Amino acid sequence: MARRIAERVWAPGALIPGEEVLSVEFGCARATVNRALQELARGGVLVRKRKAGTRVALHPMREARFVIPIVRQEIETKGGTYQFKLLSNQVEKASPAIAQRMGLAKAKDMLHVRCLHLSDGRPYQYEDRWVNLDAVPSIRGETFETISPNEWLVTHSPFSQAEIVFHAGTADMEEADILGVAERDAVFIVERVTFVPQKPITFVRMIHPASHRMVTQL
């Protein structure tokens, strides 16, 4: 069926045969046709509506999928050797901007951890993280000498919701210094807020040098 759509045997916008008909044609059960059609619909190439039938999407709003690995794994998968350097780790009052980003009404004390992830000794990602101590009190004593905050949180505090933002920016003096790039150089920024229902866990800003590539296939 994917081939038929790709080869325009079923043109965009066209109504395709019903599940019952297709199951006869392909010599399989309706449940199997249903599963296949649902997969294609999830991928965005089909639009399904009860009673109205299934149509080939007119404007295929296809969806890309990215895995969000742990930085260490990301680096090791690419064949680099991983290291990280803790830059700071202290409890301080978050700015109103940070608090707002995490959906909190007012600023409060949070754990502020900054560290640098390196691949083959070269700066790969600068991580600037705020952790809601109410959500993860046990992080308070952690020194992050052997495990990065990223990995600690992933293994100690699973989240159920997240918001991720990607954008480009320019490195300020401090960021440039940490990443080993020139001031005002372009950087790739990923910001992520994670939640358990109704409760923010952490806000992290991850900054990569401009050479970083985020790749996906579909």
Next chain:
Amino acid sequence: MARRIAERVWAPGALIPGEEVLSVEFGCARATVNRALQELARGGVLVRKRKAGTRVALHPMREARFVIPIVRQEIETKGGTYQFKLLSNQVEKASPAIAQRMGLAKAKDMLHVRCLHLSDGRPYQYEDRWVNLDAVPSIRGETFETISPNEWLVTHSPFSQAEIVFHAGTADMEEADILGVAERDAVFIVERVTFVPQKPITFVRMIHPASHRMVTQL
């Protein structure tokens, strides 16, 4: 089951009960449990292996999904009014670098289209596109006066595979001029190559001003 994982009733790395057991516990059929577990496995919170059983992922390599809409839809969804401006549209010989990016052995004549997409009159995305005329010969006569190359291709030539790369970069003089930003300003770049099996269709480089945000939730 998602709640049990989030609340660590089932700890990371732990083996969870088999489908048969769960179906009895939840009072439903094994097929239903199977569908639920497969969904969670796709989301990355579970790891499943035949005979070995199902485990809670130790390092949840969760995956983010986001839709790749048509630029026009992207702008209109955000509440902007869409316009586009054709900058150039001619057949020329692609550089070896472009050809290689599309998986072609040697450079050849291709359609080179450049245009600017605007939101509320302000530059939103600069699109620099190369189209393989062998794959889409009918595009040759198109003037792109009423429809953008993006939209034309989406509706006239569905693809089955794609590779997408996101990264940050700096605007060169020409790009800066087109986007209305300063030279050397940071820009957000998306590059996409689309294929039908074994045949490249188009390579497009889409450049956004640094103010652009790409957002996804999960």
Next chain:
DNA sequence: GACGTTATTATGTATATACATATTATGTCA
């Protein structure tokens, strides 16, 4: 003819059953 009700229909979902497949555990033999 307009409007509200009912019937029809395609998809959505759950179920019991059956068998395939990959992997582990076990048993056999040299």
Next chain:
DNA sequence: TGACATAATATGTATATACATAATAACGTC
């Protein structure tokens, strides 16, 4: 003890069946 064949088992997948649900089509009434 080690190598190899064999059995056991959890997941993977297909199937027939049944019923739910939403949207449309048909119908009847005023």
